[in-house]
Amino acid sequence: MAKGDPEKPKGKMSAYAFFVQMCRKEHKKTPEVPVNFAEFSKKCSERWKTMSGKEKSTFDEMAKADKVHYNQEMKDYGSAKGGKKKDPNAPKRPPSGFFLFCSEFCSKIKSTNPGISIGDVAKKLGEMWNNLSDSKKQLYINKAAKLKKYEKDVADY
Incomplete structure (x- = not known):
């Protein structure tokens, strides 16, 4: 069973997440090699650590763009949801x-x-x-x- 609102936008991705996504696409190009997640994750991490700042900058830009996009989606989601605001003048419920x-x-x-x-x-x-x-x-x-x-x-x- 899914939790939360299925209409809610997915979270923003980090630069590292975009890098891992790229690694996964590269790995899928060789389908005969089975994926061991632990090994794959370790190799991605090692590769990320050895990358220069210039190489990482493309992923940083992707993350920044995704953050802007996510924030806009959340803004639209919040207004579409119609977030109920409690009226301070509304009558109070009596105590039990x-x-x-x-x-x-x-x-x-x-x-x-x-x-x-x-x-x-x-x-x-x-x-x-x-x-x-x-x-x-x-x-x-x-x-x-x-x-x-x-x-x-x-x-x-």
Whole structure:
């Protein structure tokens, strides 16, 4: 299964990647020789290291051109995608019953356990919520339900 967006442009290539691509094309001209990737890679690396700056400059130019092309594609991709920007004036989603519970007990946990990490506070709050009776949970859930004018606010917005 492919990850990410199939429409997204492929990444930009480095000068070395263009060099390896050229080596591969040269190697394909002799089809009777089987390709051992480890050996092929090692030979390309050694050849790259011994090349002069002038010889590498053509690959550097190819990489620069590819970078410009890639940046333009990404710019077009971003605008075509229509990147949603969050409206700061949009109504905020109300907290759930669990989050109302957390906001009430977070400071109590921090005061009884000074120096406790945020992760440990979250674990304790989760344990406390799970151990809470259904009737006490329902109090927080009802408080959250009263705050649920969000759907109406979004419709009005």
